[in-house]
Structure formats: C-alpha cells, structure tokens
Amino acid sequence: MGWQDPQLVSTFAIRSLSLLALFLGAGLGLLAGSRPEVSGRVGGIPSPATSSPAGALPRNGGTEGIPAPVQPQPLPKTLPALARQAIAHYFATGQVLPAPEEIPPHWRRPAGVFVTVTREGRPRGCWGSLDPGGEDLARATIRAAVGAVTRDWRYRPLQPGELESASIQVAIVRRVVPIPSLEQVDPTRMGLFIRAGTRGAVLLPGEALTTAWQLSTAKQLAGIPADQPVELFRVEAELLHEF
Template identity: 30%
Template sequence: MSSTEPSANAQQQASQLGIPGEHGRLLARLARQAIAHRLETGEAPPVPRNLPEPLQQTRAAFASLHHGEQLRGCMGTLIGRKPLIEQAQESAVEAALADPRFEPVSRAELDRLTLSASVLTDPEQLWVDSEAELLERLRPGEDGLILKDGHRQATFLPAVWAHLPEPQAFIAHLKAKAGLRPDHWSPDMQVARYTSVTFTAEPPLQGAD
C-alpha cells in the first residue's frame, strides 16, 4: 500500500462517497502542491482543470498537517459550497498559514509535514435530549461530531477517535474545544454527526530532523 492510499475501511467509506482511491490520492497530492505554490509565489494556487468528476463535486473538506504525531494545522468546512478540489486546496493553504493556534508553516518545514485531506459527508442532525442519549447513538470510531450551543461550536473529525477512543472523553474534550464545561448540557444544545474518508500525502523528507 502506498503512503497516500487509504486503509481497507477508508476505502469502503471512499466508495460510499463516490471517490475512488486513485482520485483521493490525487486530491491529497494537489492539496500539498497548493501549499507549496502559495509559499513559493505568494499567490493563490491555480485550480487544476480536467480533473476526475468526483473531485469536481461540491463537497465539504478539511486539511490537516502533522509533524509526526503532533498537529501543525487543521482547517476546513463542514458544509460543501465549492468543488472538492477547490475546497481541499483552500483548506490546505489555510491549515498551513491561517490556523490561529500555530505559527505559519515555512516552505522548508512543509517538506517535513504529513498532509491529510478529509472529505466529509453532509452533517446529519441528531435529535437528543441528553448526553446519555447522545452516548447511546454515537458510533465510536466512525462519527465526526458537531456540538453547538448558542454562539459556541466545535467539531471533531472521526480521526480524533484514534486519540480519544472513550466516548465520554471524546464528548468532554469536544465541549472543552467549544469553550463549554465537561458536564455542560442545555435544551438548546444542537448535535450533528458526519463521516469522512481521509487520504494522506507523506512528507518527501521522511526521517529528516
């Protein structure tokens, strides 16, 4: 399996999203190239033409950058409003340069970072009256989750389950991300879930310090 090829489970999800593996690997490569273009020229990357149809569909997408296991940037959208290729390119550049949690990525550093492009399904509203009911309906390892209460909102991609496999901890950390107390619940809480498939482009300088 190549470094940009998804796992067997991810391949099944990709099939459900209508994205063949080779198209997903192309998406990840183009997202990485978009960052390099912006860092090298200071200009927005051009949108490639004559791409496979799945990359031209309107889709939501996130892009994340990692140095080993350490997050270096993650940005994206939960609602698809642009062709997937445009959204992936835009999210990748924002993850590198506009994530407020991190300093901008340099061109040299980019060659040491892993890029992951995650394609999302449309969010599904979950009508739940309590955290206990949410825990019953949550699908660990599969669901991305959106919590919103008033002006506070946060999401975790399904990939976060790898670091927070226990459902109560998953929800507690997501609440904290939204600026809510771990035990918080209110009648106004809105919950939605989605699934995603992730394609990864490994850094060309693997093993470099």
C-alpha cells in the same frame, strides 16, 4: 473550545487530538451567501477567520513578494497530493494555485474539506470549512491547504524547507446528521458535533474511543457547562492520507 463571535466557531480534530473549528450559524451553521473558513489548535480557543480574496492571502511572516513564474504541473492523483502541490505553489509564488481545468469526476462534487499539516508528529496548521460554498473538492482542497500554512497563527508557520518532511491529511465531510442520543454514534468511525445556542464544537471520526469522552471534550472546547443540554449531530467524514 471557547468562542466569542456569534457567527463563527468550530473545532477540528486531527490524529493527535488537534482540534479544528467548525462554523456555526443558521441551521447547521451555514449563513446564506457566506462560506466560513476556520483554523484550529490543540486544546485551545479558536478565533474567527477573516476572508481574503483568492490569490491574496497573507504570506508567512506577513510579507508580500513578487510572484515568480512557475511551470504548469501535472494534476496529482489524490487530494492530499493536490494539497501539497498547492502549498508548494504558494511558497514559490505567493499566489493560490489556479484550480485545474480538468479534474476527475469524483472531485467535481462540492463538499466541506479540512486540511491538516503536521511535521514530526506536531500540528503545524489546520484549516477548512464545513460548507463547500459551491466549490468542488479540488478548489476546496487548494483553498484549505493554503489556509493551513498561512492563516492558522496558533502554530509555528510551516517554512518552505519543511514541506518535504511534512505530512498532509485531507478530511472530506460527508454528512452532519441530527441525532437524539449518543447511542447513534460510534466514536471510532463517526465524529460528534454539539451545539447550545451560539456555542458549539466538533470532533471528527477516530479521535475518541468513547462517546462520553467525545461529549465532555466537545463541551469543554465550546465553553458549554458540563450539565447543560446540547443538540447532538453525528459527523461522517472521510480521512485521506498521503501514504
């Protein structure tokens, strides 16, 4: 996926070859003190995301509304359910869902998270970050969920009445490991991140049947010539579905 900004880039793949962007910078792409968040599209060019303070993200259509009071809701049992709750809360109030005070122990660790929203088999928004920035899984999921329906301009924004029939996937990034060759990647279980200078792209696990397809597609998405050498990284991520 082509990219122009020297600080932000990535692509993220969802089930139907939807690709979401990944942040690049120092080391494995993390700049000290910053937490990149990015959007994606199917086979297109990602644009760098601009940060917004929590609770002040732009609403669908760019309009601002007066938040309506809502009653506290019970904590969902899964991260996809939490993502759905966060989107519903945002649609109702225009505000980011407050992070739950009590969360399960396995949600307390920081990790990169991506949320993908689809409806009728079509992507309607992808958003997330490889860098947890110190946030636990619950907070990272809430932030990514709201971003998926408000900040990914490449898709027609999901409307409140469409949420019930939409599907939500949460991807938890486990590890990004430098590798010497494609022989260390099983594309059915592992993703591939490539980098050449300030350009790069990533495909997540299960989006390709062969490493050759992973590599050629990632180069095309990043705007890297087919014959140019690249750094290779194996991406290990867990994909969570609602049902």
